[in-house]
Amino acid sequence: MKDQDLPVGGASRRASFAVRRARQAGGDGRRRAAAILACLLLCVSALAQQQPRNPELAYAYPAGCRQGAEIDIKVGGQALFGAEQAFVSGSGVTATVLGYKRPLTIGEANRLRERLEEAAKKLTGEARSLRGRLTDIGALREAAREAGITDEQLRALDEFRRLRTDPKRQPNPQLEETVRIRLSVASDAAPGLRELRIRTPLGLTNPVRIHIGSLPEVAEVEPNDRLPDSCIGSSMPVVVNGQIMPGDVDRFTFAARKGMRMVIAVSARELVPYLADAVPGWFAAVATVYDADRKEMPVREVRGPGPDPTLLFDVPADGEYTLEIRDSIYRGREDFVYRVAMGELPCVTGVYPPVVRAGATTTVRLTGWNLPSPAVAVRLDEPGVHDLATALGSTASVGPMIRLAVDDLPVVPEKEPNNTGAQSQPITLPSVVYGQIGRPGDADLYAVRGKKGDRLVADVMARRLGSPLDSLVSILDSKGRTIAVNDDYEDKASGLITHHADSYVMATLPADGTYYVRIADTQAGGSAEHSYRMRISAPMPDFELRVTPGSIGMRAGGTVPVTVHALRRDGFDGEIVLALKDAPQGFTLSGGRIPPGLDRVRATLTATPRDPVEPVRLLLEGSATIGGKTVRRLATPAHDMMQAFAYQHLVPAQDWLVAVTGRFWPPPPRVADSDSVVRLPVGGTARIEVPRVGGALAGTVALELSEPPPGVTIESFTMRPGGGVLVLKADGSAKPGARGNLIVNAFITRNAGRAANDRQGQARRVPLGCLPAIPFEIVAR
Numbered sequence: 118m119k120d121q122d123l124p125v126g127g128a129s130r131r132a133s134f135a136v137r138r139a140r141q142a143g144g145d146g147r148r149r150a151a152a153i154l155a156c157l158l159l160c161v162s163a164l165a166q167q168q169p170r171n172p173e174l175a176y177a178y179p180a181g182c183r184q185g186a187e188i189d190i191k192v193g194g195q196a197l198f199g200a201e202q203a204f205v206s207g208s209g210v211t212a213t214v215l216g217y218k219r220p221l222t223i224g225e226a227n228r229l230r231e232r233l234e235e236a237a238k239k240l241t242g243e244a245r246s247l248r249g250r251l252t253d254i255g256a257l258r259e260a261a262r263e264a265g266i267t268d269e270q271l272r273a274l275d276e277f278r279r280l281r282t283d284p285k286r287q288p289n290p291q292l293e294e295t296v297r298i299r300l301s302v303a304s305d306a307a308p309g310l311r312e313l314r315i316r317t318p319l320g321l322t323n324p325v326r327i328h329i330g331s332l333p334e335v336a337e338v339e340p341n342d343r344l345p346d347s348c349i350g351s352s353m354p355v356v357v358n359g360q361i362m363p364g365d366v367d368r369f370t371f372a373a374r375k376g377m378r379m380v381i382a383v384s385a386r387e388l389v390p391y392l393a394d395a396v397p398g399w400f401a402a403v404a405t406v407y408d409a410d411r412k413e414m415p416v417r418e419v420r421g422p423g424p425d426p427t428l429l430f431d432v433p434a435d436g437e438y439t440l441e442i443r444d445s446i447y448r449g450r451e452d453f454v455y456r457v458a459m460g461e462l463p464c465v466t467g468v469y470p471p472v473v474r475a476g477a478t479t480t481v482r483l484t485g486w487n488l489p490s491p492a493v494a495v496r497l498d499e500p501g502v503h504d505l506a507t508a509l510g511s512t513a514s515v516g517p518m519i520r521l522a523v524d525d526l527p528v529v530p531e532k533e534p535n536n537t538g539a540q541s542q543p544i545t546l547p548s549v550v551y552g553q554i555g556r557p558g559d560a561d562l563y564a565v566r567g568k569k570g571d572r573l574v575a576d577v578m579a580r581r582l583g584s585p586l587d588s589l590v591s592i593l594d595s596k597g598r599t600i601a602v603n604d605d606y607e608d609k610a611s612g613l614i615t616h617h618a619d620s621y622v623m624a625t626l627p628a629d630g631t632y633y634v635r636i637a638d639t640q641a642g643g644s645a646e647h648s649y650r651m652r653i654s655a656p657m658p659d660f661e662l663r664v665t666p667g668s669i670g671m672r673a674g675g676t677v678p679v680t681v682h683a684l685r686r687d688g689f690d691g692e693i694v695l696a697l698k699d700a701p702q703g704f705t706l707s708g709g710r711i712p713p714g715l716d717r718v719r720a721t722l723t724a725t726p727r728d729p730v731e732p733v734r735l736l737l738e739g740s741a742t743i744g745g746k747t748v749r750r751l752a753t754p755a756h757d758m759m760q761a762f763a764y765q766h767l768v769p770a771q772d773w774l775v776a777v778t779g780r781f782w783p784p785p786p787r788v789a790d791s792d793s794v795v796r797l798p799v800g801g802t803a804r805i806e807v808p809r810v811g812g813a814l815a816g817t818v819a820l821e822l823s824e825p826p827p828g829v830t831i832e833s834f835t836m837r838p839g840g841g842v843l844v845l846k847a848d849g850s851a852k853p854g855a856r857g858n859l860i861v862n863a864f865i866t867r868n869a870g871r872a873a874n875d876r877q878g879q880a881r882r883v884p885l886g887c888l889p890a891i892p893f894e895i896v897a898r
Contacts, residue, residue, distance in 0.1 A: 171670070172196040172317045174325045175292050176452035179336050179358035180388045181328035182210075185304035188334075189215065189297055192315065192325065193451050197294040199318040204732060206771045209306025210329060212313060215297040221277045229266060229274050236263035285363035291394075292451045302329055310387070312771050314732075320670020321732060321776035323756055326388050328456060332356045337367055345370045345439050353379075354460025359442060361400065361449040367442045371459065373432040378486050380464040381406070381416075381428040381440060382515040385455040390613055390768050391760040392452065398615075398760030400453040401445040404428055409437050419466050421517030421583040422614050427464060429486055463487045464516035468505055470530065470551045471582050472522035472650035475500050481521070484646060485514075497523045502581065519583035522650045524549045535561050538597060541633055547654030552636075554586055554647040560637040563653060567626040572656050574687055575634045579649040580618040581611055586647040587640050590620035593633040600624050600632070604639055610661050610684050612755065612767040623656060623688065658689030662739045662752035667770035673777050674726040675886045676707075678823065678860045681737070681752065682717045682767060690714045691741050698736040698751070703727060704775075706737070708858035708890025719824070719860050721890040724777045732774040795859075795891055797847045798898040802832055805891065808840035823860040823887070826895070827851060831861075845893075853897040858890035 174194040182188045192203075198219070203212035221229070237260045261271055280286055296315060308331055312324035335348040337359040345368035349355055359367050373379060385402040392398050404426050406414040417429040432438075442455060465485040473479040478496040495508050505519040527545075531552030535542040541562035544550060552561050567573060579586035591602040601624035607617045618639075626632060634653055661684040671677045683693055695709035695718075703725025711718045722735075737752040754773035758766050797803045807820075820834045820843060828851030832844040843861070863885040 172315065172319050172322045173291065174313075174315065174322045176389055176454050177298075177313055177325045177327050178360055178451070178454045179334070179456075180326065180384075180454050181330060181334070181356070181358070181456055182300045182302050183334050183356075184302055184306050184308065184329060184331055186334075187299065187301045189299050190327075192296045192298055192313065193292045193294065194296075194322065195291050195294055196319055197296050197315060197317055197322070200296045200315050201318070202316040203296075203298050204314050204316070204774070205300070205327070206312040206324070207307060209303040210311060211301045213299045213301070214315070215299055217294070217296050219294040220280065221273050226274060226277045229270060232264040232266060233257070233260045236260040239263060286450075289450060300327070314668055314774065316670070316732070316776050318778070320778075321668045321774060323666065323668050324770055326390075328384065328388070330356055330458075332458060332460075334358060337369070341368050342366045343368075349440075349459065354458065354462050357457040357459065359455050359457075360451065361402075361442070361444055361453040361455070362451075363449045364447050365443065365449045366447075369440045369442075370437055371440065372437055373435070375432055375434045377430075377432040377461055379428075379430040379432060379460065380458070380462045380486055380515060381430060382458045382462070382464065383425050383427065383442070383455060384457075385453070386423050386425050387518075388454055388456065389452050391758045391766060393759035394762065395448065396761045398764065399424065400448075400455070402426060402455055403443050403445050404457070405441045406430055407439045407441065409439075411439075414438065419517055421519060422580055422611075423518065425517075427516040429464065458515040461487050463489065463514045465505060465514045465519050466517065467584070467646040467648065468519055468521060469553070469645075469648050470528075470650075471578070471584065471648045472524055472528055472549055472551050473497065474528045475523050475525045485516070495521070497521070499523065500525045502578070505583075517583055520581065522549075522578055522582060524650075524652070526652065526654070531561055531563075535563070538562060538564075538593070538595075538633055544653060547652070547657070549650060549652050551648065551650045553645060554636070554638045554643040554649070555645060556643040557638075558641050559643045560635055563634045565632055565634065565653060567630065567632050569626060569628045571626045572623060572688075573626060573632065573634075574623045574652065574654055574656050575620070575636075576652040577620045577636065577649055578651075579647075580616070581608065581614065582648075582650065584646065584648045585642070585644070586638055586649055587618040587642070588620040588649060589637050589639040590622050590651070591635045592622060592624045593635060594627070595631045595633075597633075600627070608684075609682070609767055610663070610753075612758075612769060615760070615764075615766075656687035658691075658743050659686040659748065660684060660689055660693060660739070660741060660750060661686070662693070662695075662737070662750055663755040663767045663769070664737050664752040664773060665755050665757045665767065667754035667756050667773055669722065669773075669775045671722075671724050671775065671777060672886070673724055673728045673779060676721050676723045676889055678719050678887055678890070679722050680717060680719050680757070681711060681739075682755075683711050683715065683739075685716065689741070689743060691743065693739045693741045695720060695737060695739050695752075698738040700735055701725060701729075701733055704733070704735065705889075708892055710892065711739070712856040715857065718857050719890065720858060721860065721887060722775070723889060724775065727777075728779055729777050732776040735773050735775055737773065793892070795845065795893045796896050797829065797845055797851070797893055798896050799828075799847050799851050799853055800849055800898050801847060803845045805843040805845065806840065807834075807843050807888070817865045818885070819864045819866045819882070820888070821862045821864065823862050825859065826855050826857065826893075829859070829893075829895075847895055851895045853895050855895040857893065859893050860890060861888040863887060 177190055177192045200214050200217050203214050205212050306329055308329050311327050313327050314324050315322045332354050334356045338346050347370050349369050349371040351372040383402050383404050386399040419427050465483050467484040469482045476498050480492050480494050482492050500523050502520050502522050505521050506514055508521045526547050526549045529548045529550045532542050534540045541564040543564045575590050577588045579588050589604050592600045601622045603620045603622040605617050606621035663682040665680045690713055692713050693711040697706050705723045708720035740749045754770040755767040758768045795803050828848045830846050832846040835842045864882040866882050
């Protein structure tokens with residue numbers, strides 16, 4: 118294959134080969150450095166024209182595997198060329214990269230067509246013989262042999278034609294490249310969601326979700342929109358894997374017996390949480406059951422915090438039924454993947470009480486279908502929110518995600534009747550109360566005593582636990598007048614919830630006396646499953662941390678920016694000190710402070726100068742002084758995902774992984790003292806020493822601020838032997854008191870000369886990474 122026909126990764130491979138040759142060349146260090154720089158410039162130029170800088174994954178299909186099985190899956194995304202390794206979170210699952218594929222570009226397809234045409238002319242002497250005989254497979258293959266075109270290239274050309282001529286399909290560069298991966302799952306591998314990442318020469322991808330299960334699995338066989346797929350038959354329980362393409366409807370026939378209590382649990386958004394370029398921002402799966410006469414069957418549909426449906430189907434008679442899966446508005450593409458668990462499977466739809474005291478054994482009642490027992494004793498020692506299946510020590514249940522809260526405060530059940538102020542239930546602060554909005558129009562009131570100036574908090578968990586309750590919370594005075602009210606409160610820690618239906622309110626009490634905390638359903642709904650957990654207390658300041666991105670690819674010895682988000686609770690606004698915990702030798706964090714009042718800060722991570730073979734799992738810890746005590750919290754890794762072109766969500770990841778590749782060359786810049794706070798006066802300047810700058814190429818290094826605060830710029834960067842001086846400037850628009858970290862990117866600048874698509878003298882910039890984060894504060898002059 119010629120250079121112009123190379124796959125996307127060709128430029129990277131050619132540049133890598135050239136760098137190796139340059140390193141082997143004779144001459145002094147400066148000449149070798151210049152040769153390597155030229156190669157790097159070619160590589161960066163080619164990659165910038167062809168691919169985004171970071172490799173990204175969009176989906177995996179099939180999106181799971183059974184324990185003890187081996188399966189080949191396809192993972193789609195972009196910038197995946199040169200895929201080297203695949204990693205699955207947890208133990209018991211190994212992933213092996215089998216191959217990489219991408220569609221032809223327009224230019225490649227045109228060149229193949231031209232070669233076929235030329236070959237056909239030679240064979241027949243007719244100028245347009247091939248165009249008139251495209252359906253003649255024999256003639257096409259004969260021309261391909263004459264032109265030296267392989268069967269694989271012919272298939273790629275046919276796929277290109279089909280994709281370009283399908284009126285329902287639109288080009289999606291973010292889905293075009295695929296990597297085949299073989300999953301091998303041990304028989305004792307823990308079931309549940311796992312994360313799959315791929316390592317490429319450009320770094321480590323974001324994770325995509327796959328599910329390890331215990332049930333037999335089948336995959337759809339297309340076409341199945343008109344003639345249903347019979348892959349299920351009577352073999353239940355089973356998990357069905359499928360993909361929805363534009364306008365697609367997948368249908369599956371299955372045999373069922375009268376009296377069966379079937380659970381049909383769809384996983385779609387659970388696998389691909391958000392779509393950046395689609396509205397509403399996820400695959401909105403719709404599931405319907407029909408009988409043999411195409412009559413829609415009555416089912417009960419239940420949903421947890423997310424939109425994936427679970428159908429509860431009482432089979433009315435022996436016979437054949439059809440399950441239909443589609444998107445709510447008939448969209449579709451490769452990342453519209455789903456899994457459906459079907460059969461007489463256990464399905465929990467509710468738990469009561471929804472909260473238990475930490476360290477105490479509590480019997481909880483379960484509602485749902487096919488449950489072995491309606492009551493289970495649980496004991497959990499760690500406060501927080503736990504998946505119910507994990508809390509029960511079982512993963513057999515399918516269906517909506519139900520969670521159980523664990524608190525270390527006194528846990529108090531509601532006592533009916535408590536619908537009015539006169540009937541209100543008195544409680545002592547602090548307490549966690551739980552109850553049910555048991556019928557439409559119901560309300561629960563709790564009475565507390567307070568003094569003038571006290572602050573009172575009511576914090577509800579319902580929707581976040583899987584309850585259908587859409588809470589409305591009010592704080593009333595003794596005469597029933599509203600002091601504060603809240604319907605929905607956005608909890609950024611719950612990145613997978615889009616309708617934040619839980620309430621949170623904090624109010625300052627205007628006088629001594631009795632106050633009432635009232636909770637009801639905003640939509641006047643109510644049932645036994647409309648349960649809630651509500652903390653009523655004085656403010657309890659605290660914080661959580663999220664660190665993004667959850668996957669990092671970097672060169673050995675290099676530095677990259679990371680963002681740490683502070684999720685502050687109950688008015689906590691103090692400083693948070695950040696540090697790596699038990700990190701491997703050589704990894705360092707710079708800019709490890711979140712100033713008081715700020716919700717996020719950009720810090721930097723510097724990698725070990727060595728090249729680890731496997732990705733490294735890092736831990737980030739934050740500490741703060743609250744009420745005279747040191748409070749420590751581990752950061753949860755997350756990915757900042759876009760939904761429907763506009764909304765951002767911090768979606769939690771299981772691991773914070775860093776993949777370190779070969780040694781950084783030339784060495785990136787450093788700062789003399791990256792821990793000292795640079796105080797920058799409004800209208801003035803500040804000098805920063807940069808003692809190490811790019812080795813032999815120091816004279817070509819340029820610096821640039823990334824996302825600087827308003828009014829802050831680089832006034833100058835002056836080189837001198839062995840280092841340089843960076844001068845920062847704050848103009849009149851800079852705000853005194855602003856604090857945080859400055860992120861400074863470094864580049865090598867060189868004149869690239871004249872190329873086919875360049876103007877003479879056009880400058881090229883090769884990124885070197887960034888300087889360690891520089892803490893700053895804007896001060897009045």
